[in-house]
Amino acid sequence: MLDFSILTGNIDMYLEGFKVTLLVSLTSLVGSFILGTVLAVFRIAPVKLLNWIGTIYVEFIRNIPLLIIAFFLFVGLPSIGVRLDGVYAGTIALIVYTSAFIAEAIRAGIMSVPKGQMEAARSSGLTYIQTMRHIILPQAIKIVVPPLGNQFINLVKNSSILSVLAVSELMYQGDLISSRTFIVFDVYIFVAIFYLIITLPLSYGVNTLEKRLAKSN
Numbered sequence: 001m002l003d004f005s006i007l008t009g010n011i012d013m014y015l016e017g018f019k020v021t022l023l024v025s026l027t028s029l030v031g032s033f034i035l036g037t038v039l040a041v042f043r044i045a046p047v048k049l050l051n052w053i054g055t056i057y058v059e060f061i062r063n064i065p066l067l068i069i070a071f072f073l074f075v076g077l078p079s080i081g082v083r084l085d086g087v088y089a090g091t092i093a094l095i096v097y098t099s100a101f102i103a104e105a106i107r108a109g110i111m112s113v114p115k116g117q118m119e120a121a122r123s124s125g126l127t128y129i130q131t132m133r134h135i136i137l138p139q140a141i142k143i144v145v146p147p148l149g150n151q152f153i154n155l156v157k158n159s160s161i162l163s164v165l166a167v168s169e170l171m172y173q174g175d176l177i178s179s180r181t182f183i184v185f186d187v188y189i190f191v192a193i194f195y196l197i198i199t200l201p202l203s204y205g206v207n208t209l210e211k212r213l214a215k216s217n
Helices: 006-008 010-043 050-063 066-080 086-112 115-123 127-145 145-165 172-181 187-215
Strands: none
Touching: 006 010, 006 066, 006 187, 010 050, 010 127, 010 145, 010 172, 010 187, 050 086, 066 086, 066 145, 086 127, 086 145, 115 127, 127 145, 145 172, 145 187, 172 187
16 A cells, blocks of 8 residues: 555655656757757758758767766766756756657658648749748648657656756655655655656647547548
């Protein structure tokens, strides 16, 4: 049986961690989606330099651990005079890391849109940017809603890595409570429940959006 006194006795710490996790996750979600979309466009743009930038970024970031990126921003940058606190370093790390995966998902969506639509839009006088913004991207994002939803859920779970930067998110607060009460199982079960409070509605929202988009097609 769970000892609910662990939850009630430390509810202020749990709620503080929940608030920080939610804020960091929402900020990172928006940032990674915007950056990922830009990178996806770079990867299929008719300019080789942009292709190279997008490809190098995605392939490099996808193949290194998130923890390395977080440590680089939090510990490495001060060596060149740039100092970021744990929240900023962790949020930027999540944006940088997740955007690489989102870029690949959106690129796959763009590639699945018939090429004739791009040609028709360009022949009607739209610029490349206008075509991507108004014609191609809306269709591509509809197609890749499920993988995007998975990446957003992964982002929330990956935010737990901010605990190593002493950010007072859920895992960090759980560590503090555990070290203070000498209880492990119950403490982290409640931490998991708070994560579920974020991820389950997000998963439900993505599934609902996917069904509505399917009906509208």
